[in-house]
């Protein structure tokens with residue numbers, strides 16, 4: 001008995017590996033990206049009311065009507081168009097399921113798909129599930145901007161799709177309009193679709209978050225994915241969604257109906273309350289993450305690392321080479337065992353691990369006291 005040929009190259013995720021090591025050494029875990037506080041009461045109360053109200057059976061496969069209506073109301077203005085909950089919005093079990101459903105429903109074996117690296121680690125696995133061929137384009141420090149020549153070289157007549165994660169994990173880069181226009185132009189030239197992963201859409205500090213689907217002509221070829229995990233600090237609830245034109249939605253739903261069929265009803269009712277949060281909620285979220293970002297970035301610099309201040313997300317990348325370790329794994333092991341802080345070695349997010357060997361990723365979705373204690377420990381470096 002063994003793991004299938006398709007999945008055996010991928011092993012255990014780095015998050016499990018580093019979290020286990022952190023626990024063994026009682027290290028402060030700035031590795032995995034989940035907040036160490038609870039989600040909002042008004043969302044939890046809505047889910048409890050749903051459970052008490054007898055919503056125990058299968059909901060509609062594309063999501064409860066109330067949530068699709070709430071998503072249409074929130075995203076209509078953001079995408080600059082009226083959205084049809086019936087044919088353009090699908091609720092999924094987290095963005096992860098939306099990604100897999102998009103790959104299964106829109107990509108054929110042998111199609112080429114462009115991944116921007118460092119990438120979220122589920123992308124290459126998702127492409128392996130559909131026998132697609134990944135083509136990589138690399139973002140490089142210090143600003144992690146998209147190199148338009150490299151991107152152009154990655155497109156070909158075999159390109160079916162590009163996956164665009166903005167704000168970008170792990171670099172914290174927020175793609176600006178000119179980068180998105182370059183992507184849009186190439187999608188038009190090669191008749192490719194864009195699958196956007198925007199789970200950090202509300203954690204943006206410097207520029208505005210621009211949505212690829214709003215760039216001229218891109219609505220028809222973009223499926224926009226997100227979830228409640230990051231914005232509402234509910235990563236364990238796994239409620240996500242996909243918004244796109246009816247033909248792309250039909251492809252995604254063709255997979256979704258057999259992948260999970262649907263998402264648990266009580267958390268969908270909770271999500272209705274979440275996406276209906278007032279504007280102040282989002283402003284407070286940004287302000288609180290901005291002060292956490294500055295605390296950690298300044299602490300990393302004081303400890304002798306060279307951090308790259310993120311424009312969005314709750315991650316910061318830093319260069320560790322001043323400390324003379326052979327690579328990012330050796331540095332992260334030292335950090336956990338001798339300093340008492342866990343981080344993620346980002347070489348796992350590159351198809352050529354050496355491209356990420358000089359970097360280390362820290363998460364700042366943690367209580368400020370925890371971050372202060374981590375910064376204090378980092379001074380031992």
Ligand SMILES: Cc1ncc(COP(=O)(O)O)c(C=O)c1O
Pocket residue numbers: 033093094095096097120165169197199226227228229235238239240
């Ligand atoms: C870029 C990116 N996409 C997707 C996800 C997963 O989202 P969800 O928990 O909604 O499946 C994450 C979680 O860390 C992420 O960083």
